Amino acid sequence: MLNFFPIHIDKKSKSPIYQQLGDALHDLIEQEILKPNMKLPPIRTFAEHLKINNVTVVNAYKYLENKGVVYSQMGSGTYVSPLPIKETPSSIFLEQLDSNEKDLTTPEQNTINFVTLSPPTDLFPVDDFKALFNTVLERDKGNAFNYQESQGYLPLRESVCDYLHHYGIQTSPDKIQIISGAQQGIDILSKALLRYGDILFVESPTYHGAIAAFQSRGGRIIEIPIEKDGMDLKVLENYMKLYHPKFIYVMTYFQNPTGISYSVDKKRALLNLAEQYDTYIIEDDYLSDFTYSSRPIVSLKALDHRNRVIYIKSFSKILMPGLRLGFLVLPKSILQSVLSAKHTSDISTSGIIQRTFDLYLRSDLWKKHSKDMQNIYKDRYACLLTEIENLLLEYVSYIPPEGGLSIWLQLKDHYSIEEICNRLLSYGVIVSPGSLFSFNTSTLPYIRISFATVDNEHIKKGIQIFYDVLKEYQENNKKGLSH
Ligand SMILES: Cc1ncc(COP(=O)(O)O)c(C=O)c1O
Known part of the structure; x- marks a missing residue:
């Protein structure tokens, strides 16, 4: 490993050797030649290699530790910090996000859109809302268009x-x-809870909109790997000991993008860790309505007896994203700061929408719509799984999520995801590359396929194109034509 470090020490230079060494290592970390959590060389070996004193290496490591670029673990050594060292927000990440959102909002005609998680507009319950809007207007008259109380219509x-x-x-x-x-x-919670430079934990990979919001409020993000039943708790606990996160952001059901759901054991363990290390958990429930198995839904919030969980619920995926409606369930301790963050953001969520949605929730229309959507998506899910099983297993692996609106496909390591996505695009199929869901790693060998707006006929067509692209890519690869 040492031979790969291009470190030049100038013993005649005026700047101290420890600083030269520290700066050289800093450059290597910045260029990501030394990656997060990589162990730095043992002091004695490194000193011998560079023909300098042990103490100089010790001082260089201390110098880097003071800058927050490395951290030391007693009896084990010095490691590269998992925290991003560049200024936040990461412009590269936001650029990527921006271009993906453009694909989302302006898909070309005839495109098979495996990117969006929003329902297609023909499934929106427009007539029901039209009738309820009228009921509200007749009942409340102008009040429906007045300012609403900031916390929400009682x-x-x-x-x-x-x-x-x-x-x-x-x-x-x-x-x-x-x-x-x-x-x-997510944004008002960040505004209420984070101060510039505060640390928070997220699953890795995670929802890009949350990363962007946390970064825009100056949060420093540590990614915790996700396993097939939730966050890796060993890594989480290690980091809990080293840092004191303001909160941990998780999706306990059909996590975006992996589709993973947490086991009950992991949920309980997560709650215990939050209590032990005195932090909050933000549980983003954007999708638990879509479950295709008989497993009951038990949110973290339902298990939270010690008020550690801030619960977020969205109605965008089950109903209509343009309603712009959801709610938070808040621990009392942060209620006031969240209320004022909401007030300074937009005073209140639209009164007419809240009043109409209230009637909708109270009626049976809600239950019927939710059941209908579940059935439609369950059918699409089954179709997508069948097509993947029939055509793609030679090239991809995946864990069936048993719910949600997407499948997270792992491709073979050496595949260029960018090239595959571009080829799919040239055939009119758009997918989300794994790199979009992590700001540390640009090379995740994954693709997220969402079936929210794609009917069975187009799912079959899209997966056939996917198969053709992968087959062609593999053949070209074998012939050495690719890359
Ligand atoms: C995990 C997650 N949280 C939040 C959101 C934002 O949802 P909303 O439309 O309710 O703002 C999304 C949107 O896709 C999401 O995937």
Whole structure:
């Protein structure tokens, strides 16, 4: 390993040797030649290799530790910090996000869109909302268009509590904050809880919109790898000992992008760690409505007896994203700061939308729509799985999520995801590359395929194109034509 370090020490230079060494290592970390959590060489060996004193290496490591670029573990050594050292927000990440969002909002005609998680507009319950809008206008007249209380329309907060009761979450209207979509929830929580430079933990990979919001509020993000039943708790606990995160952001059901759901054991362990290390967990429930197995849904919030969980619920995927509606269930300790963060953001979520949605939640229309959507998506999910099983298994592996709106495909390591995505695009198929969901690693060999807007006919067509592209790519690779 030492031979690969291009380190030049100038013993005649005026700057101290420890500093020269520290700066050289800093450059290597910045260029990601030395990667997060990589162990730096043992002091004695490194000193011998560079023909300098042990103490100089010790001082260089201390110099880097003071800058927050490395950390030391007693009896084990010095490691590269997992924290990004460049200024936040990461412009490269945001550029990537931006271009992906463009694909989302302006897909070419005839494109098979495996990117978006939003339902197609023909599944929106437009007629029901039209009737309920009219009912609200006749009942409330101009009040429907007045400023609404910042915390949210009280009858809606009451019906939200009834709704949550079905999911085993016991709460009261004074702990509910109505928000203009889950994205706003993530943003106002960041605004209320983070100060510039504060540390927070996320699953790796994770939802890019959350990363962007945390970065825009100056948060420093540590990614915790995700396993098939939730976060890697050993890594999490190690980092808990080293840093004190303001919160841990998780999706316990059908995680975006991996589709992973947490086991009950992991949920309990996560709650215990949050209590032990005195931090909050933000549970983003953007999708638990879509479960295709008989497994009951038990959110972290339902298990949270010590008020460690901040629960976010979105209605964008089950209903209509343009409603811009969701809610938070808040621990009392942060209620006031979140309320004022919401107030300074947009004063309140639209009153007419809240009043209409309140009637919708109270009616049976809600239950019927939710059942219909589940059936449609369950059918698409089964179709996508069959097509993958029939055509792609030679090239990809995956864990069936048994719910949600997407499948996370792992491709063979040496495949160029960028090239495959570009080739798919040239045939009119758009997918989300794995790199979009992590800001540390640009080379995740994954692709997320979402079936939210794609019917069975197009799923079959799209996966056939995927197969053709992979087959061609592999053949070219074998002939040495690729790359
Ligand atoms: C995990 C996750 N959280 C939040 C959101 C944002 O949802 P909303 O439309 O409610 O703002 C999304 C959107 O895709 C998401 O995937």
